[in-house]
Amino acid sequence: MKILFTGGGTGGHILPLIAVAREVRRVQGTNNIRFAYLGPKDNFSRILLSQEGIEVQTILAGKLRRYLNATSILRNIVDILFMFPVGLLQSFGKVFTFSPDLIVSKGGYGALAPAIAGWIMQVPVFLHESDASPGLANKIAGKFATRIFTSFENTENFPKKKMTVIGNPIRKEVLSGSKQEAKRIFKLQGGKPVILISGGSQGAQKINDTLLNILNKTLKEFEIIHQTGEKNFKQVKAEAKVVIEKDREIYYHAVPFLKERELRHTYAAAEIIVNRAGSGSIFEIAALGKPSIIIPITNSAQNHQIKNAYAYEKTGACIVLEEANLTPNFFLEKLRYFISHKKDTDKMKAAALAFSKPEAANVLARLIIEYLKG
Template identity: 40%
Template sequence: MSYRILLLGGGSGGHVFPLVAVANALKEKTQQTGIPLELMVLGEGKFMEEAAVEAGLNFKPILAGKLRRYFSPLTILDIFKMPVGFFQALWHVFRFMPDIVFAKGGYASLPGALAAKLYFIPLLAHESDSIPGLANRILGKLAKTVFVSFNSSQKYFKAGKTVLTGNPVRKELLTGDRMAAMAKFGLNPGLKTILVIGGSQGAQKINRIILDSLVMVVKDFQVLHQCGESQYQSIKTEIEKLIKEGEGEYADSLKNNYKLYPFFSEKEMAMVYAASDIIISRAGAGSIFEIAILGKPAIIIPITNSSSDHQLENALEFSKFGAAMIEEENLTPHIIINQIQSILEPDKYNSIGEKLKTFATPDAADKIASALLAPQV
């Protein structure tokens, strides 16, 4: 008889990719031990569905209402989504009837977590950030064990319930070949590469500062820019305008040294990481733990309106290990360029990368997988 594990998640990449990493670790461990394993993902959103399908996982979609601490017209719609999603989760959990449930966190995990509790199925959860959001505080009360990425987040959960694991990272991200990536993206191996990633949904303020800095940056560096699907067309139009205005001056540098993409797939992400020398990113836990395991010097720009300022706290923790942090109100083209030049100083660059690796937790997914496969008492 198969051992059944239900995985809960959805929403942004910060909740999706670690779930895939845990699923992959579970597959590896059960293949080694010969334990028959059945996995099912229950969650919300096209992004979760695409990631699950790409990873070869059985996915069941449900509705999930986001828990907001501010007014939004979407809250009215989400009030109706919550009960519908809960009854959908009750049905799917009943049909699958897992031996154990793992919730990656976020609002998309709540319907399945509540269903698991009603069926008396053991529930384990994971908190990525240094400060948990409302959904994860609720999950923390429902779960038997809460795995955490930051030591500082343990105080938000009941004493004795937390286990410090770090954040699960996909091992596939370490498999990129630098020269193959240079060829694929049309990059010059003789130039330093700045990778800009705004998260799975893009980051408007990061996109803006990169555009404002671009003419100066491409004189000396090349840029790989993941801008988010919603902003891709408007940025592309702006770049075309810049190129037209720069004919005879900087147009050729822009054409050759700037590559714009709406989003990178998992395979592409491994390649862009391999090609990059410096990474500019938001301070989501998923991003900073990926940067750490790669040992790539980074400039971290926390979003100002994140829940409980968790991105600022994440960035402050990460900056202790050598990452540069710039708050949004201090963003200017000159500050960005000065930071890039400072990081690339030969005596500094390698030492930053090595220090960042000490923040990494490459065995986080394995630790969580082992706990999910262990007998529950």
């Protein structure tokens, strides 16, 4: 049984594939299963996938940029006329060599060439779409995919007869953390509500800047674990040191990136979660039953984060705060709201759990195995 994964190369594409691979192994066992991944070169993906025993192979990948200026137009021409055709030729060679029984595509610009190559070579393609509004690559791949699985009920632009709603595959391991272990890892002080503030796997400058503006004031009432993003970590730490009063420094815990072991315990300790509107983050937060503030990226492709955020808010599980309204004091008032309105917070927790689909990875794994066994 050989399964070829493909995806765009960000955490939002890679982590669900890891969750599915783990569940396939749990259900089927490890004998006679071989996984490989084919996508654009990316160290983050390579490290995570290799740790799971998934072979990583890379191709050139062309990306269509929707924002138009002289630089983006030139890069689009290069990507469309050179990068994508070369990546497609590479995909034919690598799909032929690996000879998979099934391709599982998570979407993203790096997944289109492998999916097309597989389709032409008559390899069945299972497509998973994380977002409420699919990107261009998945819209194209959806036309020839064998099966399409979605996270949200009313996902746009796919033929309904191929579509099954299963939720977004998440790693079960992040749902079983320990508050005590979080206390040990971060030296949490206790006595104040713990907030996890994150801008996703790459961090978010806007969220970081907003927090820094009110950090000292916020630490008077809350203890904060802050995932800054690798590239912002040193700057955020330096600025935080300037604005925080000495006696409040012990309540602020900045990290560049939360690895799985740390994330699971952080989730357990956090009473409130502030995050971007990536589908993976939303479905993890929902499965934990945590109240949250969701801050969508304004300029995401197809406005998918804004659509994700409002689809989730519609259930009553979160507050959406768009970047245009993300002023420091307004942000602080929203954090205070969770503490002062316990009944509303309890309703959010219940709504989050009702929305969640923690077994999505297992469901998809079983459907994959069932299909391959015929």
